[in-house]
Amino acid sequence: MLAQLVYCRPGFEGECAQELDALAADAGVPGYARAERGAGYAQFVLAEPAPFASSDDTFAWRRQVFARQSLAVIARLDALPRSDRLTPLLAALPDGFAVADAWVEPPETDEGKTLAAFCRSFGNALVQGLKKSGRMDKTSPLRLHAFFPTGEDCLVALADVRKSAPWPQGIPRLKFPKDAPSRSTLKLDEAFAVLLDERERERWLKPGMSAVDLGAAPGGWTWQLVHRGVHVTAIDNGPMDEALMSSGLVAHLREDGFRYAPKRTVDWMVCDMVEQPRRVAERMAQWLAEGFCRRTIFNLKLPMKKRYAEVQAAFDAMRRIAGDLDIRAKQLYHDREEITVFAQPR
């Protein structure tokens, strides 16, 4: 492996580089992070090439807030001929290994969008080429990624299927539910998909459970909970969607979300209030410390500068207030200048 490659929202490459540097420093991996603003990806270049080991979790996707995908680069191909990009790519693969799948991906930039059709057709050709050369095996734990920052340059990378994002470009394609009251409904849907695993979704999102939604109006997040049969207390001075209220599962209270506390422990507290990240994080931690909720998902709106440091400071503040926490955080595809955080006591 030559480098670790991460995909991100364009504009957040610097934050990815800071995260990669911090993870590498923690694990004592020599090298340096490389990122170009607006490119939609960043890399940590290893000082010395190392064998790819899928058991190595140093740069695991789940550990990174700003990475949509995290992959081990095994070859760099520059100036590929447009007439035949497949032969050099297949030739770059080491002998004696097979992959369960192969994805050809562009960055999520304007240039990347112009490569979408090529990536689709080349993806089919790559899979056929791998099959013909006996390198496809559905039981393999590995997935091959051919990442094209331009039409001629390719980073060839590997990922462990179980430890990487299971969506091309790291983007879950979610359908907007037509009766949901706001677009931000997709944020909570995506948060459930990205921050929880399948077993957790089954155990923690059951009909009859209870939730509080702080800053709920008009009700996009509440809709996701109601859709799963969860009873919601919606806190907001603004109006809630009428159709959602007629579900019978929502109680709307016009109160201050920073002061409200439930009488009994609820299964979930979710929060989408637009406020200083530190203030939100501290209030969320108080809920966990006081036992007002079992677990929480909330958004932290990030300032333009020092976003990485702001996130670290928010997590530190939460742990000071609530002790040892299981904190999982991502900048989701549906998040703009913000991240989404899951937290529960350990």
Ligand SMILES: C[S@@+](CC[C@H](N)C(=O)[O-])C[C@H]1O[C@@H](n2cnc3c(N)ncnc32)[C@H](O)[C@@H]1O
């Ligand atoms: C981004 S919107 C929430 C959108 C909602 N999650 C949805 O999916 O429809 C933020 C909401 O937080 C509410 N809000 C902001 N500060 C609040 C506070 N201190 N107490 C209660 N609600 C607050 C605003 O009234 C606004 O409706």
